[in-house]
Amino acid sequence: MGSRGLLVLLVLLFLLAGTPRDDPPVTKAHEPAGVTMNSQELMWSSKRPRPVTDVTALCVCDLLVEECDINCCCDPDCSPTDFSVFSKCSVPVVNENNQFCIQKVAVYSINFTAYPPQRVFKVIEQSNPSFFCINILNYKLAFSFITPKFPNENNFDKFMKISANFASNKESDIFHPSILGTKYKYGVPLQTSDSFLKLPSPSVSIECVDNNPIGFLRDQTVECSRIITLEQCSKIKALNMDHYTQPKILAVPNSHKEINIIVQSIFMRSLNKTLSQLALSDLPLEPTFTKVGGREVCTNIVLKAKYSIIYTAAGEITGANLHLHLGVVSSTMLPIQQQFQVSFIQENAKPFLHLSGNPGYIAGLPLLAGFYKDLGVIQSSNRYRQFTILQNTAGQDCLAAEGIRTPILFGYNMISGCSLTLTTNTKCQQLVEKMTHLLKGQNFPEFVFSFGNSLAQNSGEWVPVQFTTEILKKKDLCVIPVALDIKVSWTKFGSLVNPQAKIISVTAKMTSSSIPQSYSRNKVVTHVTTVVRFVDVSAPAKAGYRAQPTIDARLPSNFFFPFV
Numbered sequence: 001m002g003s004r005g006l007l008v009l010l011v012l013l014f015l016l017a018g019t020p021r022d023d024p025p026v027t028k029a030h031e032p033a034g035v036t037m038n039s040q041e042l043m044w045s046s047k048r049p050r051p052v053t054d055v056t057a058l059c060v061c062d063l064l065v066e067e068c069d070i071n072c073c074c075d076p077d078c079s080p081t082d083f084s085v086f087s088k089c090s091v092p093v094v095n096e097n098n099q100f101c102i103q104k105v106a107v108y109s110i111n112f113t114a115y116p117p118q119r120v121f122k123v124i125e126q127s128n129p130s131f132f133c134i135n136i137l138n139y140k141l142a143f144s145f146i147t148p149k150f151p152n153e154n155n156f157d158k159f160m161k162i163s164a165n166f167a168s169n170k171e172s173d174i175f176h177p178s179i180l181g182t183k184y185k186y187g188v189p190l191q192t193s194d195s196f197l198k199l200p201s202p203s204v205s206i207e208c209v210d211n212n213p214i215g216f217l218r219d220q221t222v223e224c225s226r227i228i229t230l231e232q233c234s235k236i237k238a239l240n241m242d243h244y245t246q247p248k249i250l251a252v253p254n255s256h257k258e259i260n261i262i263v264q265s266i267f268m269r270s271l272n273k274t275l276s277q278l279a280l281s282d283l284p285l286e287p288t289f290t291k292v293g294g295r296e297v298c299t300n301i302v303l304k305a306k307y308s309i310i311y312t313a314a315g316e317i318t319g320a321n322l323h324l325h326l327g328v329v330s331s332t333m334l335p336i337q338q339q340f341q342v343s344f345i346q347e348n349a350k351p352f353l354h355l356s357g358n359p360g361y362i363a364g365l366p367l368l369a370g371f372y373k374d375l376g377v378i379q380s381s382n383r384y385r386q387f388t389i390l391q392n393t394a395g396q397d398c399l400a401a402e403g404i405r406t407p408i409l410f411g412y413n414m415i416s417g418c419s420l421t422l423t424t425n426t427k428c429q430q431l432v433e434k435m436t437h438l439l440k441g442q443n444f445p446e447f448v449f450s451f452g453n454s455l456a457q458n459s460g461e462w463v464p465v466q467f468t469t470e471i472l473k474k475k476d477l478c479v480i481p482v483a484l485d486i487k488v489s490w491t492k493f494g495s496l497v498n499p500q501a502k503i504i505s506v507t508a509k510m511t512s513s514s515i516p517q518s519y520s521r522n523k524v525v526t527h528v529t530t531v532v533r534f535v536d537v538s539a540p541a542k543a544g545y546r547a548q549p550t551i552d553a554r555l556p557s558n559f560f561f562p563f564v
Helices: 003-018 039-044 156-162 164-168 230-235 428-440
Strands: 093-095 102-111 118-127 198-202 208-213 220-226 261-269 275-278 288-292 295-311 317-330 336-346 369-372 377-379 388-390 405-407 414-423 447-449 462-471 478-493 500-515 523-536
Touching: 198 220, 198 336, 208 220, 230 288, 230 295, 230 317, 261 295, 388 414, 388 478, 388 523, 414 428, 428 478, 428 500, 428 523, 447 500, 500 523
Parallel strands: 261 317, 295 336, 462 500, 478 523
Antiparallel strands: 093 102, 102 118, 198 208, 220 336, 261 275, 288 295, 295 317, 369 377, 369 447, 388 405, 414 523, 447 462, 478 500
16 A cells, blocks of 8 residues: 555544544433533433333322222223212322423313213323423433432532532523413413512422412412511512512513503501501502511511412413512511412303202201392302301401301301400491401302202392391490301201202391490400301191092093984
8 A cells, every 4th residue: 555545544544533423422420410511512412302101101099909099090990980989089190200391291180060970181291380490311311320319418518519500590591482382381480571470489498489480370379487687678579569569470471461460458467466458559568677666676578478360261361469468577576477379260260159959958068148239149259159257266366357257057056256355545436347347258148049059040049138237235335246146047848758958048137235435444355256057947747648549531422322
């Protein structure tokens, strides 16, 4: 071989040595899956492979071999007849691995409206709102490549250095617009004009972390603890109500239509834990460090926040309401406890009507109630959509128990109450209005439905609530309501074999009593009660017999033809 041929051979060997191979480089054992890599390594990183196991074949509640596990909706051994005795799905959602940003999820439920009840099954694509979800993997074997190491007191600093790249990621990199899509899907974070709608939530401990995105259609209630310094309370954003009212939610992801958050109610909790409703005209209220009675306190601190997000069936946000509880905090109340709640309400959705029997009432189920509106009766729109009374609270404080109600259960005699502490500076007229609202609640029903499955459009099944008032002492003193007596009369309706409970009358009597305007002591304690009584007014059954049948035989007019 000549020198020229040898030179060509060397050039070919050099080019072959610099050509990259088709197989990806092996990831080092100390590099966990999901860690940000340099540009050369990213070039060889592959997307998440297809799952080896079908999510529809997974069933964590399938414990018995070749037998149907009760309430296990994903058990392949269960037949359609088994679903008719299920009360719920013990495992309603089954997923393969919740560390991925997008994954297949199997959702199970029971359709109790069908007869017999049937299992409802569907597979959806769920998005993970967590900042630490995995979009791509650096090695196709992924989680089976190394044995995971868990942080402890000896290697915690090392893990923090390895995970430092996650903290430097931007939200725009984690939730890319292409992932969000053009409409909100289940679990997708609610997008705002500059970020995402977030709520504080507990971290590894119970301490609040302020970067929890709200996922679409994910109702949640969280509580966390926050350590603050009273002197610096005005500088902490999570304590200011503006932090929860200022964000503007995008109607759909990546759009320019913004939805304002509307404050519906604000309650203020004092140092003695009494609640009072504030006027919306008093907004805004900012945390302020001051002194009350010689004590250093911080006022207008956000203690509770409840979002009600209104959406359409097309995945669009049309409204957002907010209810706030503010409070006064002293040094003895630190660290403060905050509670946050998110609920989603579909726009123009028909409300679910709770039935209490079919047709007669069943003992232990609520009374169905309604009130008159627009030439007809509609079912009560309170929290329970039923007839409610004042609920007992732990502190037995009437002023703190306002708005806390419990439904009246058919056949159960009930009594509830609270204590009202009156001081020398109590204003009579304001106290009368507050106690009336406390006993009657919001939208006191005007009608009770006679049967447990009655509909509002059936006017013949309305039973009017007869409301009366009574004053025990008539003097020139302050007279306030102190008792509400509700009497429900019902009867057995139908055959003796299967009688049905039917309500025939309801009376409610509010009793007022006078209290002195001037006190010999600093304060007077008055007890307020609500009593519910059920009275069976059925007439005693009488034995009897059906009438014997009679023969009504008639001959035709030409029966004797031609003889007559």
